[in-house]
Amino acid sequence: MRIVSLASGSGGNAYVVDSKYETLLIDCGLSYAELARRAYRAGIALANVIGVLFTHEHTDHTRGASMFEKRHPEVPFFANLSTAEAIGSKNFVVFENDQPFEFGPFEITAFSIPHDVSDPVGYLVKAEGKTYFHATDFGAPLESIGRKFFEANVATLESNHDSMLLERSNRPEYLKQRIRGDRGHLSNDDAARFVEIYSSYKLEYLALAHLSRECNEPHLVLKTMRDMLYSTQREDITLEILSQDEPSEGWVC
Ligand SMILES: [Zn+2]
Numbered sequence: 001m002r003i004v005s006l007a008s009g010s011g012g013n014a015y016v017v018d019s020k021y022e023t024l025l026i027d028c029g030l031s032y033a034e035l036a037r038r039a040y041r042a043g044i045a046l047a048n049v050i051g052v053l054f055t056h057e058h059t060d061h062t063r064g065a066s067m068f069e070k071r072h073p074e075v076p077f078f079a080n081l082s083t084a085e086a087i088g089s090k091n092f093v094v095f096e097n098d099q100p101f102e103f104g105p106f107e108i109t110a111f112s113i114p115h116d117v118s119d120p121v122g123y124l125v126k127a128e129g130k131t132y133f134h135a136t137d138f139g140a141p142l143e144s145i146g147r148k149f150f151e152a153n154v155a156t157l158e159s160n161h162d163s164m165l166l167e168r169s170n171r172p173e174y175l176k177q178r179i180r181g182d183r184g185h186l187s188n189d190d191a192a193r194f195v196e197i198y199s200s201y202k203l204e205y206l207a208l209a210h211l212s213r214e215c216n217e218p219h220l221v222l223k224t225m226r227d228m229l230y231s232t233q234r235e236d237i238t239l240e241i242l243s244q245d246e247p248s249e250g251w252v253c
């Protein structure tokens, strides 16, 4: 499997899980032109996309869905019922959370995460004997999510904000409360603690995702996670900070 981020953050999200000849997209929050441009740069053929998984209906994850559907009408979208209804496309295959299903070479399981929409999910995707964990946009590092993370060889995990920068920012108080609330976004400290508690010896690559532009800095994300990995002797895990503007290096496992 190859895991690549094409965009990560509140300006748009699109992630790629690539098997040999078949590709899944997770979320479609870029215009089609931008998605195609970045996929080309990352060496991803959009013609190989066999399905698009949606995590939730916020526009930074769905903005490009209808354009994608027009260009690739044969490619099904996957979501649970609430998310499918909220996005409103006709092309959905509806799944139940926590019920694994097979699609192409992939085994896919959606699991519930806490965020301020009706039924947001993260995903475990298994293929070629490896397991990919994907979860962004969640406010509380619940044990149920940790149990999924424990299975992962590779993972994309939100590290949204530095708590101090959020506190000092000019954002209105209600927005600060929303971001740091249990249905908001994971802080750098929360993400590091989550990895410390729930990573297994199998974890080889960790992509840190959905960084806030105003309330985070890549070097703070790296330092927080690296300090924890150093203190727990897990410096074998490769870290990558995902960008809003550029495709990631990605990882082959
Ligand atoms: Zn988001």
Ligand SMILES: [Zn+2]
Binding pocket: 056, 058, 115, 137
């Ligand atoms: Zn969201």
